[in-house]
Amino acid sequence: MPKLANTPTLNNYSKLPISSYRDYLKQHGLVKTVTISYNYLGNDHSITINISNTPCTYGGHRHWWHCPKCGRRVAVLYFNQSYQCRHCIGLNYQSQLQQPVDKLLKRVAVIRERLGWPQGIVNGHGGKPRGMWQKTYNRLVNEHDEIAQQIIERLI
Ligand SMILES: [Zn+2]
Structure with a gap:
């Protein structure tokens, strides 16, 4: 493998968070798939990505992508020639997020607050x-x- 001057991070890939489809998913009910069109190297592509829905305690649903490559349930897909999860890209979270679980829990608490x-x-x-x-x-x-x-993955 060639040595890279800078270690690539997930920031190098464009992100497709499920949260950007929240309004769409709200309007369309509990859909099982979303079809995404994109242009790569001058060619138009479309990909149908499976979605799952888990109910929330306070009503509504939480949506997840299923990675088109490995089927893992994830909140964010990344683009690397096609859409895939961070496991398939083979990279870890950016260093900001490589923190002990208690720090992650604290950050999540601050955001929720x-x-x-x-x-x-x-x-x-x-x-x-x-x-x-x-x-x-x-x-x-x-x-x-x-x-x-990341918390869920660490605790499972
Ligand atoms: Zn994957």
Whole structure:
């Protein structure tokens, strides 16, 4: 393997968080798949990705991608010639997220507090707090989902 000047991180790949499809999924009910169109090297492609839904304690559902390559249930897919999970890309989370579980739990608690969501990742998503910018909300939810996923993977 060639030696790289910089160790690649997941930041090198464009992200496809399930949370960016929240509104779509809300409108379309409990769909089992989402078809995504994209352009790669000048060619149009489309891929149908399986989705699963797990109910939240406070109503609503939490949605997950199933990695098109390995079938793992994940919150975020990455683009590397095609869509796949971080396990298939073979990279770990960015260093910011490579932290002990207790630190991850603390960060998640801070995010949930800011969002006004009940504590505990098992409670899934709440709504957007009044007065919060959509952009801020999306950023927090994406961070929440990535950390929550890592916590779940470590605890299982
Ligand atoms: Zn995978």
